[in-house]
Every structure is written in structure tokens, then in C-alpha cells.
Amino acid sequence: MSLPQVLDRHLRDLFGSGRVNSVLGAIPTRGPLGMAQLARTPEEVERFTLSPLACPNLLVHLTSKEARLDPTRFPLAVLARGCETRMLNQIFSEHGLRRDQVYVVGLAHCPGAIDPRRLSAQLPVLRGFPEATIEGEEVVIREESGELARLARTELVLERCRHCQNHEPLIDDYRFDLVEEADWIEPVSVDEDPGVEAIDAMIPIERWAYWRSQLERCIRCHACRDACPLCYCENCILERHTPCWVKRSVNLPENTAYQLLRVMHLVGRCTACGECERACPVDLPLGLMMRKMENLVREYYGHRSGLDPSGEHLLSIFDPRDTTATARLEQ
């Protein structure tokens, strides 16, 4: 059994009581990544893991077209960390899902999830799905032969986890502590974002040269869009042909249009989870764009998405007396 007994029993009971039709969690993979698994029976819960290595954002499997084609998976229980409950809030607030369709198993006292790219950069020899625990500001990796490495938490976790303000679930129907109450010390939150700061410091011509060199590498596989739990339009503009807004041609102008379109469609919605960047098979720094956009939304409008499940949607608010944006332009 990979899950702590109390959580395992709770998830099994959800089936028994008829509360849910499925439970969404993560299972270990052959590499240090983890994979989404939709348990349809209590027995299938058995393979779930809470390892910080299992980092994919599971919420995409609640909002995707595949999920909509499969209504039998709802009501569904999902194992969600604080950041994921924030995103769930956003989805509820924009009526992407109804609250009663989702049973939220909130994973509290979350010390973060490990970025597989940072891990393989630091431990190139690592194979398989080792045991990994976050102990305070250290990540301890153990293999069968014993302790393999002790690495700094802030150097190994996903970018969103470095800046995390949401270690606790914002909403839940059941709460499970990833780190026991007695051992819990809130992790250090890093204010600096050297990536975004470096781009802010560039003059426009340098900035464009930078983005140009990045966007040229995009292969347009749509992994960034498809990994995003908030990219769930029934008719994605990228799949419309009359008129054809973004052409399939893979070149700088079209790649730029594609990525800008993605960013603009997430204004006021994106929670900077960084899943787009994690999914990118050619390592485009997409998280930089998203974090910059989220910073601007906060700076211009004082808005942070997903903090309130019944909250207003930034771009749906119209108030003639609102001068936040124009006042800034006039400055």
C-alpha cells in the first residue's frame, strides 16, 4: 500500500458510500515524474502515491475534452495540493465545473513538488522512481541501497513551489496532512524571481531578441495548451479554420501568435502553476511569460485568480468608475 492507511481507507469509503464514481490521483512511473491515474474501483486506489516526485497537475483531467466526453467519472474525488485548490476555485468561479461534481481531498502542509528537470540536472545518474521526502529545507532522495542525496529544497522544487503562498488547501471536503502537524514548519518562500527580473531589466530590443530565440524553437505540439487545466474551451480558436487565426506553419510569426494567444486567454485566470513549462518537450521558458502576466494582473488590478470560489472573474467586471488601468496609462 503506497498511501497512508487513513487516507487509503477514506478514498475506498468514498466509493462504498456512493459519494464518488472515481478518484483521481498519481501513480509512480519508471522515471521520476509520476502519472495521473483515474481509479474507478476502490482497489485501484492502491497504487496511488503522495511522493513529491509525482508532479503533473491532475486537474487537467477534470476539465479536458476527454473528461467532458466521459461524464461517468463524475462526481470525482481529486487529491489536490493548495495550489491546485486555488486553480479549482478559479474553475468553479468561471463555471468550468460545479462544486458538487468534485470531492476535494485537500493535501495540507504541502512542502512542494519536485521538478523532474531540476532533479535530473542535479542527479543525472538517477533512474526510476526513488523514494523522495522533503524534510524542512532539504530534499532527501533514497534508493534501495540507501541515501542517495540531500539537496536544497528551493533548488529542486517546481518554480511555483519556490514562491508558494498556498501550502494549505483553500477548499476541501477532506483534509490530509502531507507533513504531520508536529513536524510542520512553513517552508521558505523565495520573493526573487531571477528569470522574470532578468527580462524586466532588458531593453526592448534585447527582450525581443531573447523571445525570438526562444519562440523560434517552438514545435507547436500543443503540450502547453493541453497540459493547462484552464485551457478548456469547447471550441479552441486554434482549431478554427474559417477564419484561420493562427496558421499551422511552424515559424517565428505564427509561433509568436500562438504563444501570445495562449497567454492572453489566461489573463486574470492563470494561477502560474507552471504546468505549461513543465510539459514543454523542448524546454521553452513559458513559465516566465505566465508569471510576468500574473504579476501584471496583480499590479494593475490588484487581482489574484482563484482565491475565492464564488469570486468575480477579472475580465467580466465592468465598472465605469474603475480607473485602475487608465490611471496607470496616464501616469
Added chain:
Amino acid sequence: MRMLQAKHDIPKLLELMDQDRELFVPVRDEGGGRFARWSDLDLSVNEDIENTLMLAGEATRRPAKDQLFAETATLFRFRLEQGDFHLEEPPPGPSPRVLFGVRPCDGRGFQVIDTLLVGPHGGDTAYQQAREANLLVGVGCKTPGPDCFCTSVGGDPHSSDGLDVLLTDLGDAFLLESITEPGRDWLSGLQKHGVGFLHDAGKRDAERARVAQHEARQRVPRQVDTSRLPKILERSFNSDVWATVAPACIGCGACTFLCPTCRCFDIQDLVQGSRGARVRVWDSCMFREYTQEASGHNPRIRRAQRWRNRFYDKFHWSGDGRGNPACVGCGRCITHCPSGIDLVEMIERVTSAEGGA
């Protein structure tokens, strides 16, 4: 024909190769590596070359495929004049090139692409021209990557299939062996100008190469039995096994766009004012839109159906025309799947679910 090239003289060889044909090499970049034009690189010091060129260890994340089967290829241009369309003169085909450092899996990948785009009755002109213009110089994999399983699909870290010349890493030097007639001509051309650093290889060098090749084969980390798949797949189309992968797949095209054998394309007309171009762009069977019909019906609406299609294309419907599957076992779709889906594990699952029946 066999030649020996000391590693410290590789820069001289590259300069020489760039004389008659445009040279393309595998380079490390921020995205895990790809092929790039040698003359665009600004590498002068040996150390730079060694760090930038990907001739050992992991293969380029983007396979050599895009050098011959471009993501976007202009097939022809047209213009509208007084209500009539006029085709413009087609651009000249590519100039002679050499793709240096192609991995054997990528070389075998071209053989799969050939089955579709080089037909006996005329194929895709742009691809055929690129195929003829490129000399493929492969480099064997001394250290296969973490998800490599080429030996399970008829390949080998030193397979010469689809290549014109094959290099084997002997530690301090590379052994260059010609495989095809054009490869042999090219090597003898190099030999004339490479006096002083390109040497005739002896019997001992060939023996050292065989040993190195044998050792590399032992280092291929993953093995899976694919021999029974064609038979098993005859009766697995409606198996429950396909549904097991759907909950994890996000439906992106990363697996197909990093695959050295995926060869699906779409045709689009790009029009601006009265001028336009017809282009061939990569497409992916993992996209929902791929099978979207004009009526609104979509025969492969579910991810499990699309995943099954990809699997059948690799192991049942298509092949390399030589009795091998249309998968070359490079492992890229496994290592870089954002959802952690493992093709080898799926092969095992399909085999064990249906194998006994």
C-alpha cells in the same frame, strides 16, 4: 571503405566536409539538442566543438527527421492575376548536404518515412529532393539513452540501415565505414584532401570497432518482446487495454513531433492579398482535429482511440518495408511525454493482456 579519424582532429574533418556540401551537425541547445548548419555556428576552439556537438551520450531531442521532412515545407507559390491563378516557378531543390552525426535510430526512421513519401509511382517532391540531396553520416551510440530499446525493434546502436557512412567511437578516434556507393565516393573524396589526419583503417581498427559495437549493444537499457505484436494486434483492437492509457494522456503531439518515424502532414494555403503559397506542415494523429470530419463526426473522438491508432501505426499497419515495425526504439516519446506514459510498458501490457488468449 574504412578510414580512421583521430578525435582531436575532428574540427579539421568538419571544415573539410563543409567544402563540397553544406554541413549539418547535431548541436546542444536549450531544448535538448537539434541539427543545425555548421557554418551558422561560431565554434573555433576544440573545446567548444566538443561541448556543443552531440556525438556521444544522449541523442538530440529533436530527431534528424526535420532536416529532410521539414515542419513547414513550401510546395509551390501562386498568384492571382485578373481572376486567374498562376503557378510560380518552383524554387530549386536543396543543394547537396551532409548530415553528420545522425543516430542509427534516426537513420532507420528515414526508411519508415520513405515508405510513405517515396513511392514507386512518384512521391512527395520536396521530401524526395531533400532525401537525394542529403548524405547521411551516422554515428553509433556508445552510450544509449535511458529509454532506448532499439534492439527490440530490429535496430542496433550501430545499425547502418538508411545511412551512407557509419562512425564508430573507438575512444580516441572514430572509425568511418562507407555503407553505400555515394558514401564510398564521398569518403574517397575526403581522403584526397584529408591527408595528414584521415588515415586508412587497418584490420585491427575494424576489430576494435566490432568489440565497441558489441559492448554498446549490451548497454541498451530496455528490452521488450515485440515479435508477437503483429499477431496479437490482429485481435486486440477492441481490447480494454487501450482505455487504461486515456486517463493519463493529455492529447498533445509531443510524442509524434519528437518521433523519428511520424510522418503525418496537413496541407494549407497561406494567402496574403493576391499571392500565396501551398505548404505542407506536420500534423499529429494525437490531435482531435486530425480526424475531425466536415459533417461534425469524429471517428477518433476519444484519446484511447487516438492512442490505439498511434500504437497500431507503429506496430501493425505500417513498417519500414523490411519487416520491422514503424517504431525505431529511440525512446524519445517515453522520456519526454509530459504525462509520463511509457510505450514499452504499454507494449508489455498489450502483450500480456491479449497474448494468452
